[in-house]
Amino acid sequence: SQTIHQWPATLVQPVGSPLSLECTVEGTSNPNLYWYRQAAGRGLQLLFYSVGIGQISSEVPQNLSASRPQDRQFILSSKKLLLSDSGFYLCAWSGSNQPQHFGDGTRLSIL
Amino acid sequence: QKEVEQNSGPLSVPEGAIASLNCTYSDRGSQSFFWYRQYSGKSPELIMFIYSNGDKEDGRFTAQLNKASQYVSLLIRDSQPSDSATYLCAVDNTNAGKSTFGDGTTLTVKP
Numbered sequence: 001s002q003t004i005h006q007w008p009a010t011l012v013q014p015v016g017s018p019l020s021l022e023c024t025v026e027g028t029s030n031p032n033l034y035w036y037r038q039a040a041g042r043g044l045q046l047l048f049y050s051v052g053i054g055q056i057s058s059e060v061p062q063n064l065s066a067s068r069p070q071d072r073q074f075i076l077s078s079k080k081l082l083l084s085d086s087g088f089y090l091c092a093w094s095g096s097n098q099p100q101h102f103g104d105g106t107r108l109s110i111l
Numbered sequence: 112q113k114e115v116e117q118n119s120g121p122l123s124v125p126e127g128a129i130a131s132l133n134c135t136y137s138d139r140g141s142q143s144f145f146w147y148r149q150y151s152g153k154s155p156e157l158i159m160f161i162y163s164n165g166d167k168e169d170g171r172f173t174a175q176l177n178k179a180s181q182y183v184s185l186l187i188r189d190s191q192p193s194d195s196a197t198y199l200c201a202v203d204n205t206n207a208g209k210s211t212f213g214d215g216t217t218l219t220v221k222p
Contacts, residue, residue, distance in 0.1 A: 034209070043214030044155070044199070057209075090154055097203070099145050100210060102154040 002027035006091045006103030014111050019064075019078040021106050023091030026072065031093040033074040034100060035066055038088040050074060086110045114138060115202050117213035125221050130187040132216050134200030137181065143203035144176055144183045145210065148196045155199055159185060190220040 006023045013019060025031050035047040046059045048066035056066050063082060067075045074091060088107050092100040115136050124130045132146075143162055147155035161167045161174040161183065173186040183202075187194055197215040204211075 032209075044212045046209065046212075049209050094210075097143060099143075099157045099160050100201070101157065105154045 002093070002101070004091065004093055004101060004103040006106060008106055009104060010107045010109075012109045012111060013081055015083055016080050019076070019081055019085070019108070021076040021089055021091075021108075023074045023076075023103055024072055025093045028072070028093070028095065030071060031095065032100075033068060034092040034094075035074065035076050036090040036092065038090060040087075044090065047076070081110050083110050113213070114211045115200055115213040117198075117200050117216045119214060120217040121219055122216055123219045123221060124190050126190060126192060128190050128220075130190045130194065130218055130220070132185040132187075132198050132200075132218065134183045134185075134202075134213055135181055136183070136200075136202045136211075138202065138204050138211075139178075139181065140204050141178075141181075141202045143210075144174070145201040145203070146172075146174060146185045147199040147201060147212075148194075149199060149215065150196045187218075190218075192220050192222050195219050 003026045032051050034049045036044045038044050050056050050068045053068050064078050086109055088105050090105045091103040094100040117134050146159040148158050149155040159172050159174040161176045164176050164178050167174045171188045175184045197217045199215045200213040201210040
C-alpha cells in the first residue's frame with residue numbers, strides 16, 4: 001500500500017532563516033506531488049505541484065521554492081523566512097486522475 | 112467568483128440528524144469530485160469521491176453530483192459527535208492536473 005511521510009511535525013524558526021521541508025512517498029511510482037499551506041481557520045492554498053521529476057508548477061509567487069530530485073521525493077524550501085510564512089504545510093500525492101492523499105503536515109511557526 | 116464555493120458555516124446539527132454539506136463549482140470541464148474531512152489540527156482525509164451524476168453511498172455518507180447544476184453535496188446520516196470536523200470539497204479537471212479545494216464547511220454535531 002502507498003504511504004506518505006512528511007517531516008518534521010512541528011518547526012519553530014526565526015525570521016530570515018532558511019527552510020527545508022521534505023516529503024516522500026512509498027508504494028507507488030511517478031505520483032503527482034503537491035505542497036499546500038493552510039493558515040489558521042482557512043482553506044488550503046496550493047503552493048506547488050509536480051507531475052514528474054524536475055517538473056514543478058508554481059501557483060503563488062512568494063519566497064518559497066520546490067524541487068523534486070527523485071521520483072517520490074518533494075522538497076519545499078526557502079532562503080529567508082518571513083513572518084507571513086507561518087502556517088500548516090501539507091504534502092500530498094495522487095495517481096493520475098485520482099484523489100489526493102495527504103501527509104500528516106508540518107506546523108511552522110516563525111518568530 | 113471562487114472556483115469552488117462552500118458554505119463556511121458553522122453548521123450545527125443534533126446527534127442522530129442528517130447533516131447536509133453543499134459545494135458549487137464554476138469549471139464545467141470538471142470531472143472528478145472529492146470530499147475530505149479535516150479534524151482540528153490534523154491533515155485532510157478522503158472520505159468520498161464521485162465521478163458520475165447521481166448518488167454514491169458509503170455507509171452513513173452519501174455524495175450527490177449534478178453536473179448540469181454544477182453542484183455536489185455530502186449527506187451524513189445519523190450524525191455523531193465524532194463527525195464534528197471541517198469538510199472540504201475538491202474538484203478536479205483532468206486537463207489542469209490538479210484539484211481545486213473549497214474553503215471548507217465546519218460541522219458541529221451536538222450530543
